[in-house]
Amino acid sequence: MSGVGVKTAAGYIAGLLFGLGLAISGMTDPARVLGFLDIAGAWDPTLMFVLGGAVVTTFIGFRLVFARGKPLFAGGFQLPSKQELDAKLLGGAALFGIGWGLSGYCPGPAIASVGGLTMPLFAMLVAMGAGWFLARELSP
Amino acid sequence: MDWMVSLQGLVGGVLIGLSAVWLMGAMGRIAGISGIIGNLITQRPKGDSAWRVAFLAGLVSGPLLIIAVGGGLGNVADAPGAVIGAPAGGVPLMLLAGLLVGVGTGLGSGCTSGHGVCGLARLSARSMAATGVFLIVAIATVYVMRHVIGGGV
Numbered sequence: 689m690s691g692v693g694v695k696t697a698a699g700y701i702a703g704l705l706f707g708l709g710l711a712i713s714g715m716t717d718p719a720r721v722l723g724f725l726d727i728a729g730a731w732d733p734t735l736m737f738v739l740g741g742a743v744v745t746t747f748i749g750f751r752l753v754f755a756r757g758k759p760l761f762a763g764g765f766q767l768p769s770k771q772e773l774d775a776k777l778l779g780g781a782a783l784f785g786i787g788w789g790l791s792g793y794c795p796g797p798a799i800a801s802v803g804g805l806t807m808p809l810f811a812m813l814v815a816m817g818a819g820w821f822l823a824r825e826l827s828p
Numbered sequence: 829m830d831w832m833v834s835l836q837g838l839v840g841g842v843l844i845g846l847s848a849v850w851l852m853g854a855m856g857r858i859a860g861i862s863g864i865i866g867n868l869i870t871q872r873p874k875g876d877s878a879w880r881v882a883f884l885a886g887l888v889s890g891p892l893l894i895i896a897v898g899g900g901l902g903n904v905a906d907a908p909g910a911v912i913g914a915p916a917g918g919v920p921l922m923l924l925a926g927l928l929v930g931v932g933t934g935l936g937s938g939c940t941s942g943h944g945v946c947g948l949a950r951l952s953a954r955s956m957a958a959t960g961v962f963l964i965v966a967i968a969t970v971y972v973m974r975h976v977i978g979g980g981v
Contacts, residue, residue, distance in 0.1 A: 698854040699879030700886040705847035707890015713840020714903025717913025725970040737837035745845025746949035759856035780936025785962035787928030789969025792916045794940040796861040803892045804912030812922040819930015820866040
């Protein structure tokens, strides 16, 4: 297989694992997500288990991977180098939080739910794409 | 508390973690959905798009595979075993929410996966701050929508 073929296969495996994880955990159900965020209602702890399982697995796995020094199919690790807690980061996170709280969709679950496409989900995805373009326009 | 529901959450979370570890180990990339897909559609980076398209295909096919396998492996709150839940509102609400999620994750350089999973696992100060902010703001938003306005979403 060519370099592009290997990278494409690796990308597909990563996406598939991610999609399987979202589906099995129930994160493809906005009601589960909103139930977690609704701390004054009938609180649903599921998202806490999802995030906990994901962060602990990634915490351990990243250390094993970084210890190897270099990825299997690329020249090096591409990690964010920025350190500042600037207004763009925190303001962006706040806007995202409003949208997440209104819909129960963050980008992964919204896209992974395409198999059960509805008009509201379609609207969400189109608007999210438009938002990504807008963010680029707003960025220096 | 329903332990089976929580266990499925944990298993799914571990799979998401394995996805992040695999993408870093194989490609040296952060498994952040808004970064991978957002950059794909806004920039179509030359020589760096094929794996993003493949990731997108995998992300969409994961839930479809669970549906195809059957056996009620999904974890939808109101429909045990179902895989994909219904949207929490109509088209106007989702247009507003989608725009905010897109602009916010674009400006904030990440979402629940890039900041919330990979960033926290790297102990990144920026990701910890971003995750704290979007979690608190999302909780406040749900509180206002459900308990102040009270109409429910």
